Amino acid sequence: PATRKVVVAAAIDGAATFGAVGAIQIGAALGSSGAPLARATLDAATTERTLLLAEIYRRGRVGRLRAVGQGYDHGLDALARGYGVDVAD
Structure with a gap:
């Protein structure tokens, strides 16, 4: 089947949360040029794992x-x- 969507997620193992991590930067670029086409900062996490x-x-x-x-308090599974x-x- 054709891929309709790719989801990019991250998880922290153990008792740690993303609230302690701070801002997370994500971005996208074409090829290896490094010139960003899109960028976002995600910085509202609190208790999420x-x-x-x-x-x-x-x-x-x-x-x-x-x-x-979007944050979740449960694990990646x-x-x-x-x-x-x-x-x-």
Whole structure:
């Protein structure tokens, strides 16, 4: 099947949270030029252990990057299951 969406997420193991991490920068560039096409700062985390950082998807023939910044207090496995990914226990 064709890929409809790529989700970029991060998780912290143990008792740590993203509230202690501080601002997270995400960005996108074409090739190795390094010239950013899009940039976002995600800095509102508090008690979250997992963050959905961004989604990369197509709308028609155009690729899109959507900064999300949605935090979850559970682990990465629960986030993956929410997207329909089978996770071994």
